[in-house]
Amino acid sequence: MKKKMPEFKNEKEEARFWSKHSPIEFSEEFKEEKSPFEFTMGLLKKAAEEHREKKSALTLRMEPSQIYLAKIIAKIKGDKYQSLMRRWIRERVYKEVKEHPEIENEIRKQKAHLVSR
Secondary structure: OOOOOOOOOOHHHHHHHHHHOOHHHHHHHOOOOOOOOOOOHHHHHHHHHHHOOOOOOOOOOOOHHHHHHHHHHHHHHOOOHHHHHHHHHHHHHHHHHHHOHHHHHHHHHOOOOOOOO
16 A cells, blocks of 8 residues: 655645655555646746755865876866866765665665755
8 A cells, every 4th residue: 555645734844755755655646647747947946946955075185196187087078177076976976875775774764865966
C-alpha cells in the first residue's frame, strides 16, 4: 500500500516536505496529464533562487604544478579554475554516493539533505 500525501497548511510546509520526500513515494496520488504544464519564467527563477545552496569557503593545500594544470585546463574549457575544481569535486562526491549505498544510508540516518547536481 502506498503512502497518502499529507495536507499542507502553506507553501513553506509543503516545500519542506518535498525537500525530504520523492513524488515516487506517492505515485498513486498522481494522474497522468495529456498536455504538459508550463511554468512561468518568474516562477522558475524564484524556485532556482530558493534552492540555490550557499557556498562555504574551503582551503586546500595543493602542489603549484597541479594548480597550474587546472588553470590551463580551465582556460581551454573556457571556465574559471575554481569553478572547474569545484565541479570535479562535486562530480566525485556524487559518484561515491552512487557507488556506495552505505553513504546514502548514513546521509538519511542523519536526516541530511543533498542538493542536486
